[in-house]
Amino acid sequence: MWFIRVADRVLVGPVHLDAFDAFHEDPPCALAPSEGLLFYLLVPSSRHWVLNGHILTQMPRWRTCTSKQFHWTSPIAQGLLLCILTFGVILPICCHRLLYSYYFLKTVYLDSLSDAALQESYDRGQEALRFWEAAASTKSLKDPLETIAKKPDLLVTIVTTRRGEGRDYHYLLQVAQQLQSLLKACGDKPCAEVMLCDVESGHALNEDALLLEKQFLVVRRSPDERWQSRDVANIFEKEKRDYVYCLRKGWDLMKPKNVVVLEDDAYPLTDFFPAVKNLLSRRFALDTLYIKLYHPERLQRYWNPEPYRILEWIGLGLFWATIILLFLSHYTPLSFTFSPPHFLFLALYVMAVAELAGRHYLLEIRRVSPQLYAVCPATECCTPAMLYPGNASIRVAEYLDQAACAQGNAKDMVLYKIARSRPGEKAHSVEPNLIKHIGAYSSVRTNHVPPRLI
Numbered sequence: 001m002w003f004i005r006v007a008d009r010v011l012v013g014p015v016h017l018d019a020f021d022a023f024h025e026d027p028p029c030a031l032a033p034s035e036g037l038l039f040y041l042l043v044p045s046s047r048h049w050v051l052n053g054h055i056l057t058q059m060p061r062w063r064t065c066t067s068k069q070f071h072w073t074s075p076i077a078q079g080l081l082l083c084i085l086t087f088g089v090i091l092p093i094c095c096h097r098l099l100y101s102y103y104f105l106k107t108v109y110l111d112s113l114s115d116a117a118l119q120e121s122y123d124r125g126q127e128a129l130r131f132w133e134a135a136a137s138t139k140s141l142k143d144p145l146e147t148i149a150k151k152p153d154l155l156v157t158i159v160t161t162r163r164g165e166g167r168d169y170h171y172l173l174q175v176a177q178q179l180q181s182l183l184k185a186c187g188d189k190p191c192a193e194v195m196l197c198d199v200e201s202g203h204a205l206n207e208d209a210l211l212l213e214k215q216f217l218v219v220r221r222s223p224d225e226r227w228q229s230r231d232v233a234n235i236f237e238k239e240k241r242d243y244v245y246c247l248r249k250g251w252d253l254m255k256p257k258n259v260v261v262l263e264d265d266a267y268p269l270t271d272f273f274p275a276v277k278n279l280l281s282r283r284f285a286l287d288t289l290y291i292k293l294y295h296p297e298r299l300q301r302y303w304n305p306e307p308y309r310i311l312e313w314i315g316l317g318l319f320w321a322t323i324i325l326l327f328l329s330h331y332t333p334l335s336f337t338f339s340p341p342h343f344l345f346l347a348l349y350v351m352a353v354a355e356l357a358g359r360h361y362l363l364e365i366r367r368v369s370p371q372l373y374a375v376c377p378a379t380e381c382c383t384p385a386m387l388y389p390g391n392a393s394i395r396v397a398e399y400l401d402q403a404a405c406a407q408g409n410a411k412d413m414v415l416y417k418i419a420r421s422r423p424g425e426k427a428h429s430v431e432p433n434l435i436k437h438i439g440a441y442s443s444v445r446t447n448h449v450p451p452r453l454i
């Protein structure tokens with residue numbers, strides 16, 4: 001390919017020296033060539049044109065573009081090159097295996113990643129089963145009800161039911177094992193009391209909860225109450241009533257200062273207790289109905305209908321655009337000016353990189369310290385891990401009692417609407433997540449077979 005320059009005009013287009021017919025085409029203006037690539041068209045001699053020593057019989061019909069318009073040192077060309085490199089080369093290479101990135105190659109990697117996650121969970125479940133069976137056979141503890149502290153700073157209640165599908169994964173045993181190891185790491189004074197709330201109301205027993213009876217306080221409805229609890233309109237209403245029962249039972253038994261309610265497939269991460277402690281030490285916690293400790297990763301993108309996220313996104317773009325421009329103008333030989341177009345371009349560039357690579361991965365950086373965890377207005381979906389500061393758990397039980405749940409209006413949606421509609425009530429979410437959702441099989445919904453990660 002050749003580029004031809006005459007005086008201050010640049011003639012742009014492909015010149016195939018072996019096929020002069022190409023000159024009859026009218027090539028479009030394209031990227032400007034670098035100075036070093038320019039070749040000069042020699043002026044015509046009689047009826048011939050000479051290009052780099054080759055004789056042409058016709059004058060090529062070129063469209064001309066001024067050299068100012070196309071020059072590779074121009075900001076537009078540089079910006080274009082940067083975008084092509086970033087979005088067309090670097091990000092696809094780095095992110096094509098990242099589950100929550102736009103570049104994730106679902107058709108190639110989703111099945112293998114999902115199978116690996118299932119296998120990992122199964123292995124952890126079997127390991128937990130062996131662990132708790134060994135503990136049950138060797139330890140004979142006092143009645144857990146006698147050993148629990150009254151008015152603990154924090155009560156962790158796990159709502160559990162017998163699982164049909166996915167029972168070999170022993171979600172409850174996995175969660176209990178992890179909680180126990182995190183509690184040990186707290187030091188001499190336990191950072192929380194744990195209560196298992198077994199809401200199984202069928203004829204079959206929740207065997208995982210039975211296995212943990214010697215280690216943790218396990219509460220259940222009486223046989224009469226259990227029978228009544230089965231008589232409900234739908235599974236979502238039952239799920240809500242079970243939740244309310246567990247909230248009330250924890251409060252009645254211990255009068256805790258704060259409550260965390262975990263669903264039985266909410267696996268606490270290592271930063272769980274330090275982060276909860278930090279949240280409770282912040283002023284806003286005194287004044288909140290609940291703090292969500294988990295939001296599904298697939299819904300963590302900027303491009304989601306959460307207004308604060310759009311603000312965060314714009315802030316991120318403006319912040320990094322400023323840093324990059326300051327850096328370029330002070331620490332590189334490049335002659336960058338702080339012009340508004342540069343600034344706008346860089347802000348949009350940073351925003352696009354953050355969104356396409358995956359906001360989820362940016363949030364993970366916050367794990368460096370609990371102080372860096374972000375608190376924002378509560379998001380809509382899901383309640384696998386909820387923190388109720390002060391006596392909020394009892395307020396929530398009362399509010400939920402007054403609402404009816406159904407398909408499409410499960411307890412998570414009801415709770416979200418309550419927090420928005422009740423005057424004086426506020427609800428928050430923390431980011432990043434403090435638990436991992438390990439429940440590939442739902443006990444209230446039809447499951448995709450085999451379960452997939454997204």
Ligand SMILES: CC(=O)N[C@H]1[C@@H](OP(=O)(O)OP(=O)(O)OC[C@H]2O[C@@H](n3ccc(=O)[nH]c3=O)[C@H](O)[C@@H]2O)O[C@H](CO)[C@H](O)[C@@H]1O
Nearest residue numbers: 159160161239242263264382383384410412437442443444
């Ligand atoms: C990760 C995620 O998005 N989870 C949400 C999803 O749960 P899932 O569809 O994932 O259901 P799941 O099996 O995790 O059950 C949620 C919780 O309900 C409990 N349970 C189940 C059956 C029953 O009769 N009684 C009972 O209390 C169960 O022990 C568990 O603690 O939808 C629920 C609302 O429907 C909640 O919003 C969950 O947070």
